[in-house]
Amino acid sequence: MIDFAIPELDRLLIETVRKFITNEVQPLEPEVEERGELPEAKMRALRQQAQALGLFAMNMPAEVGGGGLSTVETCLVEEELGKTSDALIRRIFGQVYPMLMACRDAQIERYLLPTVRGDRICAIAITEPDAGSDAAAIRTAATFDDGAWVLNGRKHFISDGDVADYVIVMAVTDRDKRTRGGITLFLVDKGTPGFTVARRQPMMGHRGYGHAELVFEDCRVSPDCILGEPGEGFRLMMQSVSAVRLAHIGARSVGMAQRVLDLMRRHANERVQFGQPIGSFQFVQQMIADSAIEITAARLMVLNAAWTIDQGQDARDKVSIVKVFASEMLGKVADRGVQVFGGSGYSKDLPLERIYRDARVTRIYDGTSEIHRMLIARSVLRDGLRL
Amino acid sequence: MKVLVAVKRVVDYNVKIRVKADKTGVETANVKFSMNPFDEIAVEQAVRLKEAGTATEVVVVSIGPAQAQETIRTALAMGADRGIHVQTDAEVQPLAVAKLLKAIVANENPTLVIVGKQAIDDDCSQTGQMLAALLGWSQGTFASKVDLKDGTVAVTREVDGGLETVDLKLPAIVTTDLRLNEPRYASLPNIMKAKKKPIDATTAEALGVDIASRLITLKVEEPAKRQGGKKVGSIAELVDKLKNEARVI
Numbered sequence: 097m098i099d100f101a102i103p104e105l106d107r108l109l110i111e112t113v114r115k116f117i118t119n120e121v122q123p124l125e126p127e128v129e130e131r132g133e134l135p136e137a138k139m140r141a142l143r144q145q146a147q148a149l150g151l152f153a154m155n156m157p158a159e160v161g162g163g164g165l166s167t168v169e170t171c172l173v174e175e176e177l178g179k180t181s182d183a184l185i186r187r188i189f190g191q192v193y194p195m196l197m198a199c200r201d202a203q204i205e206r207y208l209l210p211t212v213r214g215d216r217i218c219a220i221a222i223t224e225p226d227a228g229s230d231a232a233a234i235r236t237a238a239t240f241d242d243g244a245w246v247l248n249g250r251k252h253f254i255s256d257g258d259v260a261d262y263v264i265v266m267a268v269t270d271r272d273k274r275t276r277g278g279i280t281l282f283l284v285d286k287g288t289p290g291f292t293v294a295r296r297q298p299m300m301g302h303r304g305y306g307h308a309e310l311v312f313e314d315c316r317v318s319p320d321c322i323l324g325e326p327g328e329g330f331r332l333m334m335q336s337v338s339a340v341r342l343a344h345i346g347a348r349s350v351g352m353a354q355r356v357l358d359l360m361r362r363h364a365n366e367r368v369q370f371g372q373p374i375g376s377f378q379f380v381q382q383m384i385a386d387s388a389i390e391i392t393a394a395r396l397m398v399l400n401a402a403w404t405i406d407q408g409q410d411a412r413d414k415v416s417i418v419k420v421f422a423s424e425m426l427g428k429v430a431d432r433g434v435q436v437f438g439g440s441g442y443s444k445d446l447p448l449e450r451i452y453r454d455a456r457v458t459r460i461y462d463g464t465s466e467i468h469r470m471l472i473a474r475s476v477l478r479d480g481l482r483l
Numbered sequence: 484m485k486v487l488v489a490v491k492r493v494v495d496y497n498v499k500i501r502v503k504a505d506k507t508g509v510e511t512a513n514v515k516f517s518m519n520p521f522d523e524i525a526v527e528q529a530v531r532l533k534e535a536g537t538a539t540e541v542v543v544v545s546i547g548p549a550q551a552q553e554t555i556r557t558a559l560a561m562g563a564d565r566g567i568h569v570q571t572d573a574e575v576q577p578l579a580v581a582k583l584l585k586a587i588v589a590n591e592n593p594t595l596v597i598v599g600k601q602a603i604d605d606d607c608s609q610t611g612q613m614l615a616a617l618l619g620w621s622q623g624t625f626a627s628k629v630d631l632k633d634g635t636v637a638v639t640r641e642v643d644g645g646l647e648t649v650d651l652k653l654p655a656i657v658t659t660d661l662r663l664n665e666p667r668y669a670s671l672p673n674i675m676k677a678k679k680k681p682i683d684a685t686t687a688e689a690l691g692v693d694i695a696s697r698l699i700t701l702k703v704e705e706p707a708k709r710q711g712g713k714k715v716g717s718i719a720e721l722v723d724k725l726k727n728e729a730r731v732i
């Protein structure tokens with residue numbers, strides 16, 4: 097028998113996260129949206145409150161101070177987190193990449209543990225002005241010189257790149273080998289000579305945290321700044337982003353879409369035009385029905401992919417499928433949300449217009465819809481669909 | 484000092500209540516249940532007493548179907564030490580609950596029993612009072628403040644005229660009002676710990692209590708739909724309408 101029931105203790109955790117998001121976090125959204133910045137003192141207090149409740153870095157193993165949640169549990173929790181904005185989630189619950197488990201020796205004390213504790217912020221720098229979807233085409237290079245690696249190149253659109261205490265930088269160490277042993281990840285501290293934040297790049301949405309252009313000019317780092325094995329950076333990155341992608345885009349989209357649908361249905365029941373609630377009009381009903389159908393589908397897809405990861409099986413195709421479906425589902429649901437609210441949906445008095453803008457990027461970052469479709473198609477052409 | 488807290492699994496306060504088509508009760512299929520909010524306050528108070536070193540153990544009881552275990556588990560995740568589940572699928576009215584609690588009190592010997600002032604499903608507000616009567620213990624109902632001293636407890640009660648403070652001899656029953664405290668969120672480490680805390684299962688028969696209903700529900704109906712209000716032009720018109728239309732003065 098397949099058991100779709102969510103275990104009791106997970107439900108308790110979900111309930112705690114849900115209450116915390118509704119009571120403590122959502123009320124801050126308008127201020128963040130208006131100022132474009134997070135209220136620092138409040139953020140610190142809320143992060144401490146989340147930490148006291150064990151809600152920080154929940155996806156990381158318990159041995160390193162994380163919550164020790166499985167991928168399924170992480171996704172269930174991320175669904176609740178998705179009901180607020182990414183900026184707030186990052187600062188209150190932490191954005192801690194499982195890739196950091198590759199830290200060794202002194203790196204553990206210096207990067208892994210303080211990040212799980214919330215003392216240090218990490219950014220990941222892959223994308224460059226000339227290498228986006230084609231990440232293997234990055235030009236940032238590291239050459240070995242006199243006992244140090246010397247980094248040269250430029251990264252852009254790096255989330256939290258402006259505030260990060262350190263950045264995981266993907267660089268070419270062997271031009272001939274490239275993705276087959278020639279790309280390496282470096283842990284580079286803020287303030288390292290030769291590493292500068294060139295500028296913040298304002299975005300359509302996701303207000304409250306920065307996206308930055310980073311420049312490396314003869315930036316020298318010691319050999320023990322390599323994360324994982326030299327030359328294995330591409331593989332390490334691709335392996336470990338799956339679970340993050342699933343949680344941050346798949347599960348959060350499902351949560352955000354639920355919030356939109358909930359607003360929609362309330363409004364459809366209450367708003368009266370032509371003497372009846374607008375929910376009695378079939379055009380409005382269709383928007384609600386289609387949203388409910390797509391959210392349900394996306395949610396089951398997320399949980400199934402998460403379960404696959406927890407079984408230790410290769411879930412890359414499933415995660416690509418979720419990435420495309422969930423992000424596009426959120427786009428459609430957010431659009432319908434605005435429509436059902438009419439002019440109020442377009443106004444800044446409600447969170448819908450923000451959600452509409454924030455949702456747009458989920459089809460772009462972490463691999464565009466086109467790239468994931470391409471990967472899915474290749475895999476299906478080669479091996480057929482493996483469910 | 485041992486504290487006993489009773490918790491009830493009720494339809495969540497966010498759920499829009501619907502009456503069943505056959506008018507035998509309210510719809511409970513496919514609706515969200517959670518701990519009665521006043522009971523959450525009771526658990527919080529007990530856990531605070533434990534944290535303050537006043538209480539040594541917090542025992543939580545719930546009477547109800549198998550799923551009531553979940554309500555107990557919630558209380559354990561908030562910090563209670565162990566649970567007792569009196570399993571029954573029958574409707575259990577306040578007098579039956581009070582009798583069951585009395586039997587559990589006899590086994591457990593708590594110094595203080597804290598219960599919600601009422602459950603938000605039937606709004607009876609009777610269990611605490613009935614239990615006090617059955618045990619012959621003192622009671623402090625609708626508590627907005629609870630102050631434990633040596634052998635007594637001072638309970639500030641929310642009464643119609645304001646606040647009233649009563650000193651009760653222990654053992655005693657306290658029923659909680661909304662302003663007593665703000666219940667905590669269950670933390671992830673405590674949720675994990677709750678997994679290992681014991682819940683003992685028992686039944687009304689094992690406790691030797693007859694829980695047969697003494698009251699029969701004839702019919703459950705939706706309240707009358709609210710009519711739109713009317714604006715009046717003057718005080719004189721208002722008085723006239725109250726007198727002659729509404730006939731309330």
Ligand SMILES: Cc1cc2nc3c(=O)[nH]c(=O)nc-3n(C[C@H](O)[C@H](O)[C@H](O)COP(=O)(O)OP(=O)(O)OC[C@H]3O[C@@H](n4cnc5c(N)ncnc54)[C@H](O)[C@@H]3O)c2cc1C
Binds near residue numbers: 219462
């Ligand atoms: C808000 C935000 C935050 C980001 N955060 C980070 C971060 O923290 N770290 C980081 O490294 N990067 C980050 N990025 C970068 C992001 O990952 C890239 O923008 C994304 O991978 C797309 O690359 P690109 O912008 O260069 O677009 P391009 O690759 O130039 O794509 C342009 C268009 O061409 C299409 N296209 C490209 N190749 C193909 C193909 N083979 N077949 C079909 N269509 C194709 C794309 O789908 C797209 O529609 C962020 C971006 C944004 C907007």
